[in-house]
Amino acid sequence: xxxxxxxxxxxxxxxxxxxxxxxxxxxxxxxxxxxxxxxxxxxxxxxxxxxxxxxxxxxxxxxxxxxxxxxxxxxxxxxxxxxxxxxxxxxxxxxxxxxxxxxxxxxxxxxxxxxxxxxxxxxxxxxxxxxxxxxxxxxxxxxxxxxxxxxxxxxxxxxxxxxxxxxxxxxxxxxxxxxxxxxxxxxxxxxxxxxxxxxxxxxxxxxxxxxxxxxxxxxxxxxxxxxxxxxx
Numbered sequence: 751x752x753x754x755x756x757x758x759x760x761x762x763x764x765x766x767x768x769x770x771x772x773x774x775x776x777x778x779x780x781x782x783x784x785x786x787x788x789x790x791x792x793x794x795x796x797x798x799x800x801x802x803x804x805x806x807x808x809x810x811x812x813x814x815x816x817x818x819x820x821x822x823x824x825x826x827x828x829x830x831x832x833x834x835x836x837x838x839x840x841x842x843x844x845x846x847x848x849x850x851x852x853x854x855x856x857x858x859x860x861x862x863x864x865x866x867x868x869x870x871x872x873x874x875x876x877x878x879x880x881x882x883x884x885x886x887x888x889x890x891x892x893x894x895x896x897x898x899x900x901x902x903x904x905x906x907x908x909x910x911x912x913x914x915x916x917x918x919x920x921x922x923x924x925x926x927x928x929x930x931x932x933x934x935x936x937x938x939x940x941x942x943x944x945x946x947x948x949x950x951x952x953x954x955x956x957x958x959x960x961x962x963x964x965x966x967x968x969x970x971x972x973x974x975x976x977x978x979x980x981x982x
Contacts, residue, residue, distance in 0.1 A: 760784055761970050769975035772939055775964045776932040782969045788819070789928040789967035793939050795921045795946060796961040799954045806954055808921065809914030811892050812945035816934040817909030819927030824903050825849060825861035827870055827888070832899050836865075839903035846870055853877045859884070863912075865894045865902045885914065913942070919960075921946065928966050939964065939974075944981045 760782050770778065783789055799806040825843040826836035827850070836844045843849060843861060852858040854877050864881060866874060866888040874881075874888065881887040888894040892912040896902050913923045925938040943962070950958050959976035976982055 764970045764972055766970075766973075769973050771978035772964075772974050773932070773936055773978070775972040775974050776935040776939065778972055779935065779964050779966055779969060780928060780932065782972075783928050783966040785928075785966075785968045789969075790819075790924045791926045791928055791930065791935055791964065791966050793921075793923060793925045793942060794961075794963040794965070794971065795943070795959065797915060797919050797921065797946070797954075798956050798958045798960045799915065799919050799951060801915050801917055801919050803953070806951040807915060808946065808949050808951065809891055809912075810945060810949050811910055811912045812942050813905065814909040814911060814925060814938040814941055816926060816930060816938055818911060818924050819930060820924075822862040822906055823860065824906055825864045826899055826903065827864065827866040827874065828899060829867065829869060832867055832897075835900040836903055839900040840907050841865075841899075841903045846873070850874070850877055853880055861886075863894065863906050864888050865896070865899055865906070867897055867899060868895055871895060885912075911942075935964075940980055943976070943979050947982050 763778065763782050779791055797808060799808060801807055823842045826841040827846050828836060828844070829846065833844045850873060857880065864886050878887055893902055911923060913921050915921050923942065925942055926935050962974040962976055963971035964974055965971040
């Protein structure tokens with residue numbers, strides 16, 4: 751693909767051989783994004799782990815101070831006694847059998863997060879093959895299998911995100927939108943990186959943060975020096 755002069759000029763602002771401070775990267779990512787829509791800003795973190803080993807498969811949740819900039823649609827699968835609690839907390843869809851059937855038969859996916867109470871997990875087996883590959887299957891480690899559905903829904907709506915390392919040892923996740931201020935992007939990225947630091951497996955050897963890159967949907971990646979991130 752032939753780059754336009756404008757695109758070349760923007761890309762030239764990023765030095766591929768430089769490690770930027772997180773603060774610099776948070777400012778620069780806004781300068782090098784030229785798309786006309788409110789692009790997602792993503793953090794890509796390569797960890798010094800072996801994801802094939804069960805005790806090094808890093809996954810977890812963190813609350814982004816400024817949210818992701820996107821209101822997540824929440825589906826709560828539960829029995830009738832918990833439905834009102836979920837609705838009051840702001841869940842977009844609440845129920846059980848009708849939604850399981852809709853997902854199974856119609857491949858319905860009008861949601862971003864699924865929260866389930868422990869007593870219904872046995873019923874979710876028939877849709878695990880649909881939810882699993884999309885990283886939507888409720889899991890106790892991500893806080894999406896819980897009896898406290900009201901709290902879980904509230905946290906998701908306020909900016910709690912779930913993440914897990916992929917088969918290459920990389921965590922990819924959105925930490926905001928391009929209309930966020932540099933400080934908001936910096937603080938959201940710091941929250942995620944601090945959480946990842948706390949999740950370092952005891953069996954992981956060597957440098958844990960192998961590489962950190964900040965990029966918007968249509969920008970070059972900006973390499974970040976992990977040593978400049980507070981709390982790492």
